[in-house]
Amino acid sequence: MPHEHKIVRRVEFSETDMAGIVHFSNYFRFAESVEHDFFRTIGHSIVTKTTDPPVGWPRVHASFDFQAPLRFEDEFEVHLMVAEKKSRTLSYQIIVRKLTDGDPVVCAKGKLTVVCVTRDSTGKMSASEIPSEIADRIEVAPEPG
Numbered sequence: 001m002p003h004e005h006k007i008v009r010r011v012e013f014s015e016t017d018m019a020g021i022v023h024f025s026n027y028f029r030f031a032e033s034v035e036h037d038f039f040r041t042i043g044h045s046i047v048t049k050t051t052d053p054p055v056g057w058p059r060v061h062a063s064f065d066f067q068a069p070l071r072f073e074d075e076f077e078v079h080l081m082v083a084e085k086k087s088r089t090l091s092y093q094i095i096v097r098k099l100t101d102g103d104p105v106v107c108a109k110g111k112l113t114v115v116c117v118t119r120d121s122t123g124k125m126s127a128s129e130i131p132s133e134i135a136d137r138i139e140v141a142p143e144p145g
Contacts, residue, residue: 003141004081005038008099011074022070028062031094031112034078042137051131057114058125060089064110068098075099076107081141088127089115090138 017023036046048055070076076098084091091113097104116134117125129135 002038002042002082002137003139004079005034005041006077006079007034007037008075008077011070011072011076013072016072020071024064024066027064027066027094027096027108027110030078030096031062031064031080031092031110034080034094035092035112035114038080042134044134044137048131048134051133053118053128055128055131055134056117056119056125057090058117059112060115061091061111061113064094064108066108068105068107070096070098070107073100077104082138083111083141084113085130085135085138085140087129089113090130093141 011022015022015026039046039048044050046057048057076096079095079097081093081095082090083093091111094108094110094112095106096108096110098107115127116130118128119125
C-alpha cells in the first residue's frame with residue numbers, strides 16, 4: 001500500500017524571486033503537486049467525485065522550514081510521506097531536495113494536514129470519514145530507521 005511518493009522537476013524562472021531563489025510560496029505549490037500526484041497513483045483525484053458522496057480535502061495546516069536555497073534550473077525532488085492517518089484527516093511530511101550538483105541536499109521540510117469533507121446542498125463543508133476506497137489504499141510511512 002502506498003505511504004510515500006516523489007516527483008522530480010526543475011525550477012522555472014517564474015518561481016524565483018529577485019534574488020534568484022525560489023520564492024517561499026512555491027514550496028506550498030510543490031507540496032500540493034506531489035499530493036495530487038500521490039492521489040493519482042491510488043486511482044483517485046484530489047477532487048474526488050468517484051465516492052458517494054464526493055469528498056474534498058481542504059488544508060487545515062501547512063508549514064515549511066527552509067534549510068538551503070533552490071535556484072533557477074535546479075533539478076529537485078519533492079518527497080511526500082504519510083505521517084499520520086486518522087478517520088478524517090491525513091498528515092504528510094514533505095521534504096524538498098536539490099538534486100543538482102552531486103549528492104541530494106535538503107532544501108526544506110514541511111508538514112501538510114488535510115481534512116476529508118463533504119458538502120451539503122447549500123455548499124457548506126463538514127468533516128467526514130475518509131471513504132474506505134481511499135483509506136484502504138493509504139498507509140502511514142514507517143519511521144525512518
